[in-house]
Amino acid sequence: MTLERFIQLWTHRYHKYSHIFEARLLGFRARSHFRAVKQKLKPSQKLIAVVRTEHFGDIIAAEPIARYIRSLHPDGYIVWFVKPAFHELVDYNPEINEVFREFCVTQRQTLMDGNVFDQVIELQFSNNNHCPKCQVFVDNPVAVRRDITIFNYFDYGNLLEVFAQTGDLIPPKSPFPADDQPRLYLQESHRTKVDSLHLPDRFIVLHCQSNYKPKDWPSDRWEMLIDWLAATYDYQIVEVGMKSSLNVSTNSYRNLCGQLSILETGEVIRRAKFFIGLDSGPSHLANATGTFGMILMGALNNFLNYNPYSGQYGRQENVVLVRQAGQPCCDLTFEFVKEKVKEVLDKESEISQLS
Incomplete structure (x- = not known):
């Protein structure tokens, strides 16, 4: 191995493992935050995570799901997970209590391993949740069970219907049961x-x-x-x-x-x-x-x-x-x-x- 290749290899490893360390640290901090949130909720209130982090067209298409979840859990505390680049699409949604700007999937995985949330609704396909820096995939068990992947998802309906199915909100290949018109929350x-x-x-x-x-x-x-x-x-x-x-x-x-x-x-x-x-x-x-x-x-x-x-x-x-x-x-x-x-x-x- 040449000196140049050796330096490249260890530079890559340094950035990778520094990223993973930061992601896990942020995940543990997020656990503490949401445990504190949960302590303030009433016993009847559910702490609900909704995961649709990208892309921005997909987040808009999934917007009716926030209203549908609110109809199912009127007093629930709903947290929407999103990549920082797209946070404004959910910041102003009146049905969402908190927007979680996700650092990467390893951070989310570390957070979810703490079993803080009462319900996790994954609006993600199988093979659709990847961090290139960590070099890991995080799968959605509902999508795996229903065999909804990036290769076949439109066989299950439009984007809204597919996301509702991957979130286990509706039966397989079913129409969305509520208002399906996406909304945009524009501000002054x-x-x-x-x-x-x-x-x-x-x-x-x-x-x-x-x-x-x-x-x-x-x-x-x-x-x-x-x-x-x-x-x-x-x-x-x-x-x-x-x-x-x-x-x-x-x-x-x-x-x-x-x-x-x-x-x-x-x-x-x-x-x-x-x-x-x-x-x-x-x-x-x-x-x-x-x-x-x-x-x-x-x-x-x-x-x-x-x-x-x-x-x-x-x-x-x-x-x-x-x-x-x-x-x-x-x-x-x-x-x-x-x-x-x-x-x-x-x-x-x-x-x-x-x-």
Whole structure:
């Protein structure tokens, strides 16, 4: 072994075991915290953990579960486990008593080994809970028993229904038994931020890049779509997301990528006339805010024809799912997408003229 390789090996081990030590320490501290919380509860009150730590579209899709659990346990103390990057999605939910910003799965495992919670509701698939630094998986026994994995989960319904099943809240392959429309809890600070952007009255929001390449549509076709929209309709076009891969020169286009928090992005989408995007987090924001959506979708891995949404998008009451049977999103042609968008925008123009 060379000296350089020896240094690399022990640097890796140092970071790994330092991380594990910190995670376990934080887990023991969390045990003490929740034991103190439990001591303050009445004997009839349950201390309930809900685990859905990522991704932000999944957390939005799972929001009705918080209301459903509250209906089952009106006086329960509900704690939602979430990664720090996504905490704002649950911070303002009135049905949740406390948001636990999880350091990693080893911290959670250390906490749960203390048997502090009266009930743990895991909204996680099998093979879906991994810490790359600890290099460990933490499995959900309900998902294992029901054989719900990252390879077959859409065989069990939409995301909300799947999460409710992995949490042992409903029988296998059952519809969600309560209000299934996801909600977003926007605050005055989010409205104030978006006010400062001075957006026009009529604009369309675009989200053009997901966190999973197979869901994406090529950048050159997005650019063609923007150019066509700008030349044909009287709408400003606003792109949101983490970053943009587009090269657009039209004055009708504005790039807000990387400038907004998740809920600020939600407020921008709420104000938009239309949302055009991918099967990704911002499309769940659009569903939750009631903005009409045009969602570019396709076959995804093992799932040839699926609908991840509940509520209005799930019933296709406020959305057009732009897809062709058996084709991945990247194979949708510009002309096909343009015609689907044109149908929606022309119909809107006709309604506006009549009124």
